[in-house]
Amino acid sequence: MGVVSTLLAPGSLQDREVGDAFGEAMAALAHFDFVVVFAYRQAERPIDLYSTFGVEDYQVFVRLYQKGPYLLDPFYHAARNGLSGAVRMSDLAPDRFFSSEYFRTYYSQTRLAEEIGFFVRLEEDTTVVLSLMRRTSSRIFSPREWRQLKMAEPLVDALVRRHWGSLATRFVDQDGHGRRQPSSVPARVEGVWGRLNLTAREAAIVDLVLQGHSSEAVGRRLGITTGTVKVHRRNVYRKLSISSQTQLLSLYLKSM
Known part of the structure; x- marks a missing residue:
């Protein structure tokens, strides 16, 4: 109850605090190796709100991903299509995803056995996706873990709306002179x-x-x-x- 109270309590929490509390709550339901939270809006470069990666993994899962591979990611397309709730990557992936060039050149670098994402659709065409990831050494989530995570959908939805309900101003970057610039990719x-x-x-x-x-x-x-x-x-x-x-x-x- 302590973690749930922290997640839904009034007041302002920083991204790191929210992410840590989310991870702690989900750890009571299932084992996972990584957590990452992205915000998506149309074709703009996704914002990384939180992650638990080390330095090397962060370069692959976040920095390299934001440079362009996200445009071919099933989670990105599901977010653009307005999906809500928890879903497995394997349920979204196209029929040739695991033999595609995208998988071979990018996704295989992640060495993931499975990824489950909680999709929360907000206003302004924005979707927050909170992902739980398991390496190949950890294998896939068990049916019991999957059922328990699905039951957590209302909690995760409330968490996102409480702490990340408005992200429009975050979809901008600062240039070298302090001017605010759109963070969209050079071309859609x-x-x-x-x-x-x-x-x-x-x-x-x-x-x-x-x-x-x-x-x-x-x-x-x-x-x-x-x-x-x-x-x-x-x-x-x-x-x-x-x-x-x-x-x-x-x-x-x-x-x-």
């Missing part, structure tokens, strides 16, 4: 593909492919045949003078 996803001279349909297809969707899954999402998806993919590769998804991802990230 649509702008990247536009500069590479892709059509809207081609951009939609390659974006889904990079996220880890198969041609069949892309076709179902866009209402076109698998054959049409493959034709568009070949046209994109020819237009960009590339021959693999590895080159496509590299070109995408460089264009960011």
Whole structure:
């Protein structure tokens, strides 16, 4: 009860205090190796509100992630689509996520067995995601742990609304002269593909492919045949003078 009282008590708590209290409360329900809390708003670079990473892991999970890989993250897309509640990464991941170039070049560096995120949708198109992570050595969460974490959804929702209810002013960075600057990425996803001279349909297809969707899954999402998806993919590769998804991802990230 002491932790719960701290989480929901009136008054102002710093990000670190809120994150520590959240982690302590969740530790009573399940074992995990890391906690990280991100705030997402549209295509802007996510804000890291709290984490328990050491220096090396922080570079991978936060700094590298914020440079562009977040745009292909299933959690990022779920946040943009307004998801609420607790969800497993495996339930959100596209059908080819674990064999995708994004997974091979970025996500595999995390060496995670599983990740569970609590999604809390706020005003101003902002979603706070509180993630509990387990390394491969810890294996996945047990069914009992998952049930207990799901039951904690109301508590986590109340916590976020109480302490992180308004984050609009946080989506800005200070430049060297103290002026406030938007923290959005240099170009939104649509702008990247536009500069590479892709059509809207081609951009939609390659974006889904990079996220880890198969041609069949892309076709179902866009209402076109698998054959049409493959034709568009070949046209994109020819237009960009590339021959693999590895080159496509590299070109995408460089264009960011």
